[in-house]
Amino acid sequence: MADWLSRNVRIAGVERALKAGEVLFRSEQRTVGLYEVITGKLRLVRVDRAGREALLHVAVAGETLAEASLFAPAYHCDAIATTNAVVRLYPKAIVLTEFERNPETAQAFMAMLARQVMKLRTRVEQRNIHSARDRVRHYLALNTGADGRNVKLTGTLKDLAGELGLTHEALYRTLADMAAAGEIERLKGKIRLSKPLA
Amino acid sequence: MADWLSRNVRIAGVERALKAGEVLFRSEQRTVGLYEVITGKLRLVRVDRAGREALLHVAVAGETLAEASLFAPAYHCDAIATTNAVVRLYPKAIVLTEFERNPETAQAFMAMLARQVMKLRTRVEQRNIHSARDRVRHYLALNTGADGRNVKLTGTLKDLAGELGLTHEALYRTLADMAAAGEIERLKGKIRLSKPLA
DNA sequence: ATCCGCATATGATCACGATCATATCTTGAT
DNA sequence: ATCAAGATATGATCGTGATCATATGCGGAT
Missing domain, CATH: 1.10.10.10 (Winged helix-like DNA-binding domain superfamily/Winged helix DNA-binding domain)
Known part of the structure; x- marks a missing residue:
């Protein structure tokens, strides 16, 4: 997991532990980077004013999360720990400059995303x-x-x-x-x- | 559609018309690039020796297709026109050198992929x-x-x-x-x- | 050795979406 | 104005996966 990132990025990762129910980030907050789930489960939800949640995704250990935040000024959903969990943050600035400095890392990241798209499309098809x-x-x-x-x-x-x-x-x-x-x-x-x- | 690619790439696109049933590419063939579907429908399938197809995805007008081929030496599935269709090929070499030369294009591509991942995850969740x-x-x-x-x-x-x-x-x-x-x-x-x- | 928690089964029932059929309405072409 | 094709409904029936219940097997902890 996270085999797409160069050593430079990986060592910049910052771990954080979350208790079940704890909020990692909320919609509208300024993006700080993308996360990797080390242990536990997080849920990504959109919440309306009445507090109802619409589930977008459940991220489990090994998955990466909020990739799009690299390219957006603010998060567009809430991330909440469903269980006790540990995540690793890869700060936006570091990742992006690494992409510019080292095209191979950028390509590895693109390849990872492209593979995910493939896999997800296949899963959607399966559900049909x-x-x-x-x-x-x-x-x-x-x-x-x-x-x-x-x-x-x-x-x-x-x-x-x-x-x-x-x-x-x-x-x-x-x-x-x-x-x-x-x-x-x-x-x-x-x-x-x-x-x-x- | 294809708003992620710079003018340099777009003008390098090559259109090709396909009749219903015609094969665009087959598994194991050397990758030449990624495609955008202009009109019609293509299906991506994996085919076993007995000729049975396992459907991976149906790509419709506006979608991009075989993104992962940019980073792989060979295709990993078959693409077959389901209807008469027109596709536009963006040759691998041109796209990749454009990514290296112009990090903004690379970022736009990544952002597009990241958004797709988000969307697909949401759709999978919906199907649950x-x-x-x-x-x-x-x-x-x-x-x-x-x-x-x-x-x-x-x-x-x-x-x-x-x-x-x-x-x-x-x-x-x-x-x-x-x-x-x-x-x-x-x-x-x-x-x-x-x-x-x- | 014992116990607990969880995965693995399997049974019975039921709700609900798929399927097939048919009808009306809308839209666009001529 | 006419016609055809497709979208929009709606009815009837049926299959099957969800749900609830219960039992057994298995691994790990003490």
């Missing part, structure tokens, strides 16, 4: 699939290893369910059904497709 | 909302004008339904219900919230 089974198939098809047969599972099935936009129950059932139908094989820490596709 | 009504509420809350009361509708309701990941029928019904319940007012080309939230 209504059938749980087809959604799982879509995920498996896009995550097979080089052999086109094995899909390594990182994290728990519950996490995967969240990533797929399914309830864990639905995922458990779907996987059980697919295994019963002989479509997949369930191994320790991975899933194997019965008929490889690559 | 299951109730059609709440999904519409989420959309309205995030798209009110400065007065916190009016939401301008660009395009048709059908388009909006697609953006929300609902069928048009579901959206029509939901809007009708919300209007009947006095939650919203339906004006020409816009929707007004009965109780403003900002």
